[in-house]
Structure formats: C-alpha cells, structure tokens
Amino acid sequence: MAKLLEVKDLKKYFPVRSAPLGFGRKWVKAVDRVSFTIAPGETLGLVGESGCGKTTVGRSILRLIEPTGGKVFFKGTDITSLAGKKVRLFRPKMQIVFQDPYSSLNPRMVVLDLVGEGLHGVSLQKKKDLVVGVLERVGLSPEILYHYPHEFSGGQRQRIAIARAILLQPELLICDEAVSALDVSIQAQIINLLIKLRQEMKMAYLFISHDLAVVKHISHRVAVMYLGQIMEVAPTKRLFANPLHPYTKFLLAAVPVPDPECKRERLVLSGEAQMGADFARTRVDEGCCFAPRCPYAEDRCRREEPPLVTAGKGHQVKCFLVKSK
Amino acid sequence: METALLEVKNLAVHFQTAGEPGGAGIAGGVSAGVIKAVDGVSFQLLPGETFGLVGESGCGKSVTALSLLKLLPTPPAILAGGEVIYRPEKKRPGKDLWQLPHGDLLKLRGKEISLIFQEPMTSLNPVMKIGRQIGEALRIHSAEKTPAAKEIRREVLAMLTRVGIHHPERAYDAYPHELSGGMRQRAMIAMALICRPKLVIADEPTTALDVTIQAQILELLKELQASYHLSLLLITHNLGIIAETAHRVAVMYMGRIVELASVKELFHNPLHPYTLGLFSSIPRLDKEEALAAIPGMVPDPLRLPAGCYFAPRCPKAMEVCHREYPMSREVAPGHTVACWLQEK
Numbered sequence: 017m018a019k020l021l022e023v024k025d026l027k028k029y030f031p032v033r034s035a036p037l038g039f040g041r042k043w044v045k046a047v048d049r050v051s052f053t054i055a056p057g058e059t060l061g062l063v064g065e066s067g068c069g070k071t072t073v074g075r076s077i078l079r080l081i082e083p084t085g086g087k088v089f090f091k092g093t094d095i096t097s098l099a100g101k102k103v104r105l106f107r108p109k110m111q112i113v114f115q116d117p118y119s120s121l122n123p124r125m126v127v128l129d130l131v132g133e134g135l136h137g138v139s140l141q142k143k144k145d146l147v148v149g150v151l152e153r154v155g156l157s158p159e160i161l162y163h164y165p166h167e168f169s170g171g172q173r174q175r176i177a178i179a180r181a182i183l184l185q186p187e188l189l190i191c192d193e194a195v196s197a198l199d200v201s202i203q204a205q206i207i208n209l210l211i212k213l214r215q216e217m218k219m220a221y222l223f224i225s226h227d228l229a230v231v232k233h234i235s236h237r238v239a240v241m242y243l244g245q246i247m248e249v250a251p252t253k254r255l256f257a258n259p260l261h262p263y264t265k266f267l268l269a270a271v272p273v274p275d276p277e278c279k280r281e282r283l284v285l286s287g288e289a290q291m292g293a294d295f296a297r298t299r300v301d302e303g304c305c306f307a308p309r310c311p312y313a314e315d316r317c318r319r320e321e322p323p324l325v326t327a328g329k330g331h332q333v334k335c336f337l338v339k340s341k
Numbered sequence: 342m343e344t345a346l347l348e349v350k351n352l353a354v355h356f357q358t359a360g361e362p363g364g365a366g367i368a369g370g371v372s373a374g375v376i377k378a379v380d381g382v383s384f385q386l387l388p389g390e391t392f393g394l395v396g397e398s399g400c401g402k403s404v405t406a407l408s409l410l411k412l413l414p415t416p417p418a419i420l421a422g423g424e425v426i427y428r429p430e431k432k433r434p435g436k437d438l439w440q441l442p443h444g445d446l447l448k449l450r451g452k453e454i455s456l457i458f459q460e461p462m463t464s465l466n467p468v469m470k471i472g473r474q475i476g477e478a479l480r481i482h483s484a485e486k487t488p489a490a491k492e493i494r495r496e497v498l499a500m501l502t503r504v505g506i507h508h509p510e511r512a513y514d515a516y517p518h519e520l521s522g523g524m525r526q527r528a529m530i531a532m533a534l535i536c537r538p539k540l541v542i543a544d545e546p547t548t549a550l551d552v553t554i555q556a557q558i559l560e561l562l563k564e565l566q567a568s569y570h571l572s573l574l575l576i577t578h579n580l581g582i583i584a585e586t587a588h589r590v591a592v593m594y595m596g597r598i599v600e601l602a603s604v605k606e607l608f609h610n611p612l613h614p615y616t617l618g619l620f621s622s623i624p625r626l627d628k629e630e631a632l633a634a635i636p637g638m639v640p641d642p643l644r645l646p647a648g649c650y651f652a653p654r655c656p657k658a659m660e661v662c663h664r665e666y667p668m669s670r671e672v673a674p675g676h677t678v679a680c681w682l683q684e685k
Binding site: 065066169171172199200201202203204205207208226227228229230232233256266267268269270271272273274275276277278284285286288 | 397398521523524551552553554555556557559560578579580581582583584585604605608609618619620621622623624625626627631632633634635636638
C-alpha cells in the first residue's frame with residue numbers, strides 16, 4: 017500500500033522550568049517515539065486523554081512546532097529536514113482544522129478573505145468563484161462572503177474553518193478535536209460533512225480526538241496514545257471489538273453508553289496520568305509508562321519497556337501481556 | 342406518589358439583554374430584548390432520586406439549576422415567575438425558596454442544598470487552601486457555636502478520605518492549583534457534602550474531565566448518593582451519563598421541557614422528535630449506524646418561532662406546529678411530552 021504520510025520515531029520534548037543555568041534540566045516527553053503511516057484516502061483516528069500528546073503529534077507533522085527528533089515523510093519527502101520556504105510548498109497539501117472555531121478564525125477578516133487566504137496570484141473574481149464553490153461544498157450560502165466570524169454560530173464557524181482548509185484541495189487534513197466544541201446535533205452534522213468531503217475529494221484524515229465514539233465513527237484505523245506513546249494501533253472494528261492493551265480496555269469501558277439496560281462489567285481505572293513537572297519528576301525512564309496504573313502490571317513491566325508487537329493483521333500492541341503472532 | 346423533596350412549578354427566568362438595536366447578523370448577532378432562558382419549567386425531585394436535566398448548550402438547564410437557589414445576578418436575570426417548593430420534612434408543608442427571606446435562604450445554601458459546578462478550577466478559591474475551603478461550610482452552618490478548629494479538621498479529613506483522596510493530609514494543605522482536575526472535582530464534592538445536604542445540584546460535574554476520571558467521579562457520586570440518601574439534580578449534555586446515573590430525566594429545548602420520563606422509558610420509547618434527533622445524532626460505541634443529524638440550528642432566542650420552537654428543524658412538523666406551542670401531555674404514567682404528534 018502506498019503511503020501518503022509516514023511518521024517515524026517522532027519526538028517532541030518540552031523543557032520543564034526550574035533548572036538553574038540549564039543544568040540537570042528535565043524534559044517532558046510530550047511525544048515519545050511515535051510512528052505510524054496513513055495511506056491516501058485513509059482516516060487514522062488518534063485518541064487519548066488530555067495531555068497524552070495527540071495534538072503535539074498533529075502540529076509536529078505540519079511543523080507548526082519543531083519536533084525534537086524523528087522523521088515525517090509526506091509522499092516520500094522528508095519534511096522535517098526541509099529548510100525555510102520549502103516547508104511552505106507542502107502546506108497546501110496538508111491542512112489542519114482546529115478545535116475552537118471561536119479562536120481559530122481571525123475576527124477582523126471577512127469570510128471571503130478567511131477562506132481565500134491561501135490563494136495567491138489570482139484575480140478577485142477567480143478568488144470569489146473558488147471561495148463560493150468551496151462554501152457550497154461545506155453547506156454554506158454564498159451570501160456570507162462579506163460577513164465576519166462573530167456573526168456565525170459555532171457549527172457555521174467550523175464549516176468556515178473546514179472550507180478554508182479544503183480550498184487548496186489538500187491530500188491530508190489534520191482534524192484536531194474538530195468537533196469537540198460542538199453540541200451533539202451540530203457535531204453530527206459536521207461529522208457527516210467530513211465523511212462526505214472525504215469521499216468527494218479523496219482526502220486522508222488524521223482525526224485527533226478524545227471522544228472514542230466519534231473516532232470510531234469516522235476512522236478506518238485507530239491509534240491509542242498514552243503519555244506520549246502509541247499503545248495500540250488497529251483497524252477500527254478490530255480495536256473496538258477486541259481491544260488488547262489494558263489501557264484501551266479501560267478507556268473503552270469508561271465511556272458512558274446511552275442505554276440504561278446496558279449492564280457492562282464496570283471497569284474503573286484507578287489513579288491518574290502523571291503529567292507536566294510531576295511527570296518529569298516521577299517518570300522513570302524504564303518500564304511501561306502505563307505500569308503505575310495498570311492492574312495487571314508485573315515486575316517486568318516496571319523494569320523494561322515493552323516493544324510494539326504485532327497481534328494480528330494491522331494490529332499492534334505495546335504490552336508484554338500480549339503474545340505476538 | 343411519593344412526596345417530592347423539591348417541586349418546581351412553572352419556573353420562568355428571563356434575561357434583559359442590551360445589544361445594539363438592529364445589529365442582527367446571520368446567526369442572530371447582537372440585538373436588545375428579553376431572552377426567556379427558562380420558560381415554564383416544572384418537575385419534581387423525589388427523595389433519594391437522581392433527576393437528570395439534559396439538553397444542548399443554551400437550552401436553559403444551567404440557568405434552571407442556578408435559579409433554584411437564586412444564584413443568578415439580578416439584573417440581568419429576571420426571576421419572572423414560578424415556585425420552587427422545598428419540602429425537607431414529609432409531614433410539614435414546604436417552603437417556596439424564592440419567597441424565603443435572604444437570611445433563611447443563606448442558611449439552606451451549602452447546608453441542606455449544595456452545588457457541584459463544572460469547572461473546579463474556577464469555582465474553588467485559588468488563594469485558599471483546600472481544607473479551609475471545605476471546612477468553611479461547617480464553620481458557617483453549625484447550629485449553635487462554631488465547632489473547634491480541631492473538630493472541623495477531623496471532619497474535613499474524614500470527608501476527603503470518603504471522596505477517595507488518598508493523601509487527605511496533603512490535600513488539606515494544598516491550594517487548588519496543586520491538585521489535578523479529578524482531585525479538584527473530588528474536593529468540590531467533599532465541599533458539597535460536608536454538611537450532609539438533602540439535595541445536591543450537580544451542574545455538568547464531569548464535563549471538564551477525561552473519560553477515565555469521569556468514570557471514577559460518576560461511580561463516586563452514585564455511591565455517595567446511595568449511602569447518604571441524597572437527591573441529585575444532575576445537569577449534563579451527555580445522554581450516556583444520564584443513562585448510567587439518573588432515574589428520571591427531562592429533555593430541555595429552548596428553555597422548555599419537551600419530554601420527561603423515567604430513564605428506561607425515555608431511552609426505549611422516546612417520543613418527542615427532538616429527543617429522537619438527539620439519540621440519532623450521538624455516535625455510539627455499541628452500535629454501527631450512520632449519524633442522522635438534526636438539520637438546521639437552534640433559533641435565535643430573541644426571535645423565537647410562533648409555534649413549537651422545534652418546528653423549524655422538525656422532520657414531522659405539521660401546520661399546527663408552526664402556529665401554536667403544544668401543551669405538555671401525559672402519554673404514559675410518568676411520561677410527558679409536549680408535541681402535537683401526541684394529540685389524539
């Protein structure tokens with residue numbers, strides 16, 4: 017299968033304050049050796065709880081933040097080694113939709129300029145035509161060209177943000193919690209829109225979200241992150257039907273199911289993920305990062321880090337308890 | 342039927358808005374007028390029951406919760422009408438919280454009726470240590486003389502342990518920013534329960550938390566509710582939380598309750614088109630279905646439609662729906678719906 021995007025050993029470390037003169041400075045490993053691929057037209061869901069590094073992965077791929085290490089290949093070109101202006105040549109092919117449509121649109125620009133900002137060297141008429149075309153595609157009326165973002169509801173703003181991202185016909189769209197700020201009835205509209213656009217424009221998505229149900233709905237494959245690392249990757253159906261990593265199991269069990277009759281085995285994970293400065297202080301660089309909360313952890317889990325093993329077709333798990341096939 | 346602990350009758354809360362006249366945009370920009378945030382809401386809360394209030398943002402569920410204890414600033418809020426009858430003793434007649442003298446209401450707040458807010462970071466005092474904040478209610482509400490500091494400390498520590506904080510001594514002397522989100526919410530719950538209230542109003546208590554922490558907090562709430570025999574008014578936008586925690590539920594839309602039923606009844610036999618729409622627009626883990634989104638968006642609260650507020654988005658709207666707002670009708674015992682489709 018051809019790869020559209022390949023991420024190899026991506027790392028992003030942030031320094032923790034309070035290190036005099038930089039000696040003995042601690043680092044938070046926000047993203048720690050993350051690798052995955054996305055095929056053309058494929059949607060990879062990236063799930064995890066807050067602080068697990070999923071947003072940092074998305075932004076590092078676009079080089080909106082500079083990764084500490086690792087490589088990102090887009091259609092075979094290593095974007096991490098590109099200098100200055102050359103990065104920009106790739107940006108039209110890789111776009112992003114952010115979570116909060118209230119802060120991601122410039123309040124002083126009208127829709128025409130917001131959506132058409134990526135166009136260079138085209139006449140005003142051409143720009144208008146293109147913008148109107150893309151607005152219709154996302155379900156907005158062309159009459160809004162000269163309106164400002166504050167005149168729109170959250171759902172409409174998110175449609176504008178999507179229009180802006182797809183104007184240049186990207187091959188990869190990174191959706192960073194793109195539907196999380198919306199009410200359920202509007203959220204469903206935007207999810208359906210994203211699914212429609214994916215089919216029409218043959219785009220690949222990296223769909224970053226904390227909401228497992230949404231990710232399940234839109235993704236072909238899902239990667240589960242915990243404290244900067246990918247714990248499990250599998251095709252969507254497989255992951256939700258047969259989660260193998262203990263963390264994935266707990267995560268799935270924690271989602272409330274809208275059915276009062278549904279009596280599930282109640283799995284409640286104890287403890288909390290150690291983050292930020294606490295994390296740097298308490299984190300031992302050996303062992304599995306989930307071991308402190310894992311009820312199945314053995315001595316070995318605290319001593320060595322488990323490798324990512326293949327447990328089935330396209331199913332990889334980072335856990336000693338899972339036997340490789 | 343059991344005597345209700347709290348009976349809300351025809352509650353109406355309005356807001357006076359001051360905008361630029363004529364500044365209406367596409368989605369209803371700023372313009373002045375009176376917004377009927379809560380418009381004739383009635384429900385009962387039984388002793389020991391969890392009653393869920395569910396709806397999307399702006400439907401008036403939080404305003405309902407805050408207005409019960411008169412916690413909204415007036416102005417801009419206008420407590421336009423209704424009764425909030427609180428009946429702590431079954432045999433005695435209840436009292437209307439809205440008619441109580443301010444001093445009497447203060448005595449109830451935090452003692453018999455307490456609140457858990459959504460964002461513990463903004464609702465806890467950032468410059469006061471956790472232990473002192475929790476003990477504050479005890480100091481204020483003790484019947485005769487203020488208990489000794491030692492006594493208060495002992496009780497606060499016991500409550501911190503009760504809500505699942507592993508190092509209560511450490512948490513006692515911590516400031517809110519030193520605790521994680523889950524721990525802050527536990528501290529918030531401890532604060533709400535320290536005076537052993539009869540009624541707790543929880544306004545989106547887990548919305549700001551991660552799912553694994555949310556599961557912990559929901560388990561804790563359920564367990565505490567059973568052991569203290571609390572009545573819980575649970576406000577949330579998440580139908581999953583309702584299904585797992587509540588006994589009865591009311592669905593709100595544009596300041597009105599459109600459907601009210603027991604959780605089982607509502608989830609198995611939803612009748613209002615809005616409730617149906619909500620169900621089909623949530624992506625679910627347990628089913629594979631295409632999402633059927635509700636078309637359109639909520640109307641501008643300053644320009645409400647003449648008939649049923651949901652009619653412009655309703656797939657089954659009839660001529661009468663656009664003309665007149667439907668009355669609430671009991672279609673099965675304990676199941677009321679405000680919809681013209683239910684009129685026979």
